[in-house]
Amino acid sequence: MLDRAFRILAAFGPAAPALSLTSLSVRSEMPKSTTSRIVGKLAELGVLDRTDDEKFSAGLRMLDIASLAPRGQGLRATAVPRWAYLAVARWITGRSGPSGMSSSSKGGCPANRCWRILPRA
Template structure:
């Protein structure tokens, strides 16, 4: 693919356009996309037009664009995330029904925790997580589990980088995080009070597929809640999900 004067390939420019969309930015003009993707307006308009023609973006009556259903369709074809989500949902529903709190499924993606699913109860407490949203690995219960069981090279890269605070209680000291990650590997779960929001406690366990940790299953509880029932419910659900993953293998 042809490169731009900056050296970016056309594919890289297309990815930059698509990455301007997010949970809080679902509808944009081509001019806004150009600015956020740091592309010339003419280039951004041309890419947007091509993506609309292919069905990867959709344009409304005011000429604003959103991610298209065809992009969603392509993303789900043969996706390991879809298989994981399908195996997990029935068991997540049981956890959510029992605990009546937020129940979440996350995977490791580009050194962040990417949330594939979230179930919530109307009376559940605060939670900033969204489906298709991301959090730093060190700053949530799901992320801590994923980081604890990640490839050592990934773990070292994350710990050597910036560890920003999401809340006043987010652990940002690499040495303290190393100790916590070692404890998670021993225990098989984590309890993270206040790491994302002061009023909440995250509890998470790993889900394994083919012997490797493929995801983290978590709940978000009120800060003062007893975590023992959540740990038990999550372990039971994770075991059932792992069995269903084995049964769903081609």
């Protein structure tokens, strides 16, 4: 079971930070039903997060675990402020990712909640 979970986690990378269930199945070379079951459990545990467009990405629990590794020291101090900033931006705009932080001139955020008032991470 663990080897299959790690195959799913290894499917993610800088060029693929969020993947659909089908993509995860193909990249991990497992049946979609098996992938679905494992991804569901990983999401339930917070290791993976489900995005608004039904894709999956690394969850905060993954950061918690990675920060415990000796080479991960300082990872939390670097990543958490940026993740918190993105979480606030998502709350403000109701969107995730770069499109969620578009300016109000593009219609990206409500007039009373605009990301430009947030400090830079």
